[in-house]
Amino acid sequence: MSAFTPDADWLHWKVGPCLPSYKPPAGAVDAHCHVFGPGSQFPFAPERKYTPCDASKDQLWALRDHLGFSRNVIVQATCHGADNRALVDALHHSQGFARGVATVKGSVTDSELQALHAAGVRGVRFNFVKRLVDALPFDELGTIAERIKPLGWHIVIYFEAQELPELYDFFTALPTTVVVDHMGRPDVTKPVDGPEFGLFLKLLRENENFWSKVSCPERLSQVGPPGYDDVVPFARAVVEQFPERVLWGTDWPHPNMKSHMPDDGHLVDMIPKIAVTEELQKKLLIDNPMRLYWPELG
Incomplete structure (x- = not known):
């Protein structure tokens, strides 16, 4: 049993998802997922904004x-x-088939960074979604970005579309590869060729160190499952314009979903809608994540 009780409105991830119609190519990487606890073994943080179920x-x-x-x-x-103990434990038990993106504080020591690297961590994540953090991590990010650069790690940033104008200059000054979670959470009720999403595309176009995950349609869609069709034009635009710098992931076990819990099989079936050729699918699912997370196997 977990030592923690999930939030009353917490939606449990779907047990027994459907088998997707789309078959990923051999060697495909789910490049964005999580582990939660188990809380009895790896306690959740006292300062957390939510208490999940175990995953x-x-x-x-x-x-x-x-x-x-x-x-x-x-x-x-x-x-x-x-x-990061739950993350490191998963990496140690993955037989080399998982890599990690950690969260660290400015006080992290060089030896701690080296231990994370040995476990398989290759990036550090910073959250700029104001409802999920107490303070935006400007100072820590700048300091840590310089410290992880010699390790070859990258920065992962999570923000929402309306916040990008005020963050743009800070982000573009970062000295490492930067991966944006979930296309910067665009408002899909607005035009794909409109100014808001246009600024995100500009960020990728003018900064070749920026990558994007074309993930989480379930968080962005207004029309919902199984197709999440209103998200497709946004993700397809990113894949087709920046085919060498895109990643895909399930986001399992889908933290903080309030409207519905997606079926991961349906999410996989979106892949050929946003990467419409076998060449684009191979880059999205194999070539790009392998280059970023397993470069030694290239």
Whole structure:
């Protein structure tokens, strides 16, 4: 049993997702997913903004195999704060088939960074979604970006579209590769060729160190499952304009979903809608994540 009780409105991830019609190519990477606890073994952070259900590494491996993927990139969830023990445990038990994105504080030591690197961490995530953090991490990000650069790590940033204008100059000054979560959470009720999403495309176009995850349609869509069709034009625009700098992931176990819990099989079936050729699918699911997270195998 978990030592923690999930929030009353917490939606449990879908047990027994459908088998997707789309079969990912051999070697495909789910490049954005999480592990939660188990809370009895890896306690959630006291400062967390939500208390989730447990979602263990073994359950993640089972989902990976069911969906037809080969590897995972596990991103530290905000419910664990900067305590990366659950992430590191999953990496140690992955047999080399998972890499990680950690959360660290400015006080992290060089030896701690080296230990995370040895475990398989290759990036650090910073959250700029104001409703999920107490303070925006400007100072820590700038300091840590310089410290992780010699390790070859990258920065992952999470923000919402309306916040990009005030963050744009700060982000573009970062000295590392930068990966944006979920296309910067565009408002899909606005035009794909409008100024708001246009600023995000400009960010990618004018800064070749910026990548984007074309993930989480369930967080962005107004029309909902199974097709999330209103998200497709946005994700397809990013994939087709920046095919060498895109990643895809399930976002399992889908933290903080309030309207519905997606079926991961349906999410996989979106892939050929946003990457419409086998060449684009190979870049999205294999070439790009392998280059970023397993460069030694290239």
